[in-house]
Amino acid sequence: MDQEELFRRLAVALAIGLLVGLERGWQTREESDNQRAAGLRTFALTGLLGGICGLLSIASGPVVLAAGFLALTGAIGSFSYLEARSEQNFSATGGVAAALTFALGAYATLGNEAVAVAAAVAMAILLALRESLHNWVRKLTWLEIRSALMLLAMTFLLLPILPNRPIDPWQVLY
DSSP: OOHHHHHHHHHHHHHHHHHHHHHHHHHTTTSOGGGOOSOHHHHHHHHHHHHHHHHHHHHHOHHHHHHHHHHHHHHHHHHHHHHHHHHTOOOOHHHHHHHHHHHHHHHHHHSOHHHHHHHHHHHHHHHHTHHHHHHHHHHOOHHHHHHHHHHHHIIIIIGGGSOSSOOSTTSOOO
């Protein structure tokens, strides 16, 4: 990997963190500075940390990447626990988003940049649609959930095992 590609990949890791941090910071924009947990800067640094750990793992092995991930999740988990205890708000979304931001930052340096960016965009959309998704889930009925599960089972479990060629001597039934 030449120097130009290295910097480009690190910039993508940083951009992933900035994208997620922008969404997280916007959600908490009404709170005062000392009341916000993790926003633009924290997530930007998380994405960059993932990218740096990914690059370091190329030279020194996967232990660096695993240690960086464990250190980040330990720090975020501890902070989230203290925050949840003081505010009585038990949400794991921020911690999961931070872990995924780190992982996508690492993947941007180690794997396919386009896939890492696409996953980051999907994550930002899911985070931004929190209220809409929660409202949608509240309105679902058991009949709708059961119907969707049946359709998914038929599509992904039954359809692959069915023959894709005629099964009768006249070549009519598939």
